[in-house]
Amino acid sequence: MRLSEYTALQIKKKIISREIRPIDLVEHFIKRIKDIDHDIQAYLTINEEETIKKAAQIQKKIENGENVGILAGIPIGIKDNICTKGLHTTCASKILENFIPPYDAFVVKRLKEEDAIILGKTNLDEFAMGSSTENSSFKITRNPWNSDYVPGGSSGGSAAAIAADLSILALGSDTGGSVRQPAAFCGVVGVKPTYGRVSRFGLIAFGSSLDQIGTLTRDVKDAAILLQVIAGHDLRDSTSMQVPVPDYLNEIDSGVHGLRIGIPKEYFDAGLNEDVHNALKNALRMYEQFGAKVVEISLPHTEFAVAVYYIVANAEASSNLARYDGVRYGYRTSKPNGIIDMYCHTRSEGFGNEVKRRIMLGNYALSSGYYDAYYLKASKVRNLIKNDFDVAFQNVDCIICPTSPVPGFKIGERAKNPLEMYLSDIYTIPANLTGIPGISVPCGFSKEGLPIGMQILGKHFEEKKLLQIAYAFERETDFHMKKPVLKWSTD
Amino acid sequence: MKIKKKDIEYVANLSRIELSEIEKETFVHQLNDILSYIEKLNRLNTETVKPMSCAIDVTNIFREDIVEPSISLEDTQLNAPAIKGVFFKVPKVIE
Structure with missing residues (x-):
């Protein structure tokens, strides 16, 4: 087994028992990224110097018998819309191409406190606006399972990094499915916590009533340990809730006996891909064998979720992105003719097409005369x-x-039609609109060999139960252990 | 067609985004596509439904009024396109 294939929990044991040195581990990852990431393009920035320095520090602590954090020496990739002090944070946008945050996001601070190693920053759709990572201003990330396919998005870099063993852990953000959908497309585990479970301080805002930072990992137990570190109240995010964080790993194997699982009939309609449908049917049969009761339920307003989302998310985005004006940070146009001209040219040159489209749509929906018809209607x-x-x-x-609804789509296939791209988020958007937690776990493969994801949704703040339900399936299956064959490299 | 070119120009101005003629044409089509999809919301009667703006129940959050250190002046200027002394420098605002 290659060093890069271990889970965080496995590698943690080896680091603590001094079987593996953190410095060897991170050097292995940096070499691997240099060897194969030019094909996958998961990373925007590699934090090489800091990574090696930090690994050496942790190694010293271990050798001296000092206490270390619960993620000691474990490499993590951070989506490039989460602020890292002193390390480029671009949102994959030209407007923030040279932005170096003067502070750490709450989650990054927590990771550093637990001795995790920030390996680098991962690619995304510009400002997290997209479902394919094709909207990045810098590079197109490829799906490690098939380089013709998108890795999903917007956290496509983080998902591809986990799938291709270019990191052990990763963080993403999920506004309409941006952690869960790429997790499904890349065959990894993705968790979107309850709105308010994880502080958004330092997450560059897109849709503030929907955004939540989430985890991308090889398996459910790694998701539990990573969520443990990033969850909790933060004074600097007034929507982060003062709800105690339970021990997510404890009792993770308690099974699903007697549990009632709801199957929304609206989600299994004609638009659902046959392979995805079969994988889900198989998974549900297994849950019944484990002692759960599967019952059909109805979510009658499902068909309206995408329409609501694209008004609410874009209205919030148009307000949030008003701050990019070329005054205090970020890109500024050269030789502006007055202040208004500076705003307009800075924004026109700095934002990509999808971002402009969403700002326009959001401002239209909020503008005088249309507010009631669009924003108010959507909120209702x-x-x-x-x-x-x-x-x-x-x-x-x-x-x-x-x-x-599909196992994946090809690069370029949906890029020309924004509405078609929006509709691919139909099953993930409701969790953001309602604030509930969701997890995507690998549950099969399509005929083309692409991974398929199963989503489990729960009540507010019931991440612990979701992890238990996901683990009950994972421990009886090996979908999460399958690795893509990286045939375009000398792997 | 709900949105016309002049609407695109109006919203682009509100958004402080300058669009080329080709971009305007593309946005007319794309935004109309999206808005006609969104029309489906009008099939629902929402007269008695309350609007929802937040997914969780939070009201005002207060803390003790204690001054804590914030980012230094030097750090706030690190990413600035142009500065002069302790200020951010911008082109002339008033003619």
């Missing part, structure tokens, strides 16, 4: 969608459905 339908879930959860412990 959002409440109807939330009510669907409230009713469903009175009857079931969790909801299981596909993460994505």
Whole structure:
């Protein structure tokens, strides 16, 4: 087994027992990134110098018998919309190409406190706006399972990095499915926690009522340990909740006996790919064998979720992105003719097409005369969608459905039609609109050999139960252990 | 067609984004596509439904009024396109 293939929990034991030195581990990863990432393009920045320095420090601590953090020496990739002090944070946008944050995001601070090693910053759709990572201003990330396919998005760099063994752990952000959908496309585990579970301080804002930082890992136990580190209250994010963080790893193997699993009939309609449908049917049969009861439920407003999302998310985005004006940080146009001209040219030159489209749509929906018809209407339908879930959860412990209606799509296939791209988020968007947690776990492969993801949704702050349900499936299957054959490299 | 070219120009100005003629044409089509999809919301009667702006129940969050260190002046200027002394420098605002 290659060093890069271990899970965080496995490698942690080897580091603590001094079987593996952190410095050898990170050097292995840096070499691997240099060898194969030019084909995958998962990373935007490699934090080489700091990584080696930090690994040496941790090694010394271990050799001296000092206490170390729970992620001691474990490499992690951070999506490039999460601020890292002194390390480029670009949002894959020209407007932030040279931005170096003067502070760490809350989650990054927590990772450093637990001695994790920030290996680098991963690629994304510009400002996390997209479902394929094709909207990055710098590079197109490829799916390690098949280089003709997208890795999903917007956290495509983080998902591809885990799938190709270019990191052990990774963080992403999820506004409409941006952690779960790339996790599904790349065959890894992705968790979107409850809105308010993880501080958004230092996460560059997209849709503030929807954004949540999430985890991308090789398996469910690694998701538990990483969520343990990043979850919790933070004074600097007033929407981060003062709800105690349970021990996610403890009792993770308690199984699903007696649990009621809801299957939303609206999610299994004609638009669902046959391979995805079969993989889900197989998974549900297994859950029944484990002693769970599978019941059909209805989420009647499902078909309206995408429409609501693209009004709410873009309205919030147009307000959030108003700050990029070329005054205090970021790109500024050269030779502006007055201040208004500077704003306009800075933004026109700095933002890519999808970002401009969303700012325009958001400002249109918020503009005088249209506010009631679009934003207010969407906010009301959002409440109807939330009510669907409230009713469903009175009857079931969790909801299981596909993460994505398709196993994947090819690079360029949906890039020309924005609406078609938006519709690929149909199964993940409701969790963001309602704030509930969701996890995507590998549950099969398509005929073309692409991974398929199963999504498990739970009640607010019930991440622990979701991890238990996911683990009950994972421990009886080996989908998460399969590795892509990186045939375009000398792997 | 709900959105016309003049609407695109109006919103582009609100957004402080300058668009080429080709971009305007593309946005007219794409935004109309998206908005006609969004029209489906009008099939729902929402007269008695309350709007929802946040996914969790939070009201005002208060903390003790204690001054804590913030980012230094030097650090705030590190990413600035142009500075003069302790200020951010911008082109002339008033003619």
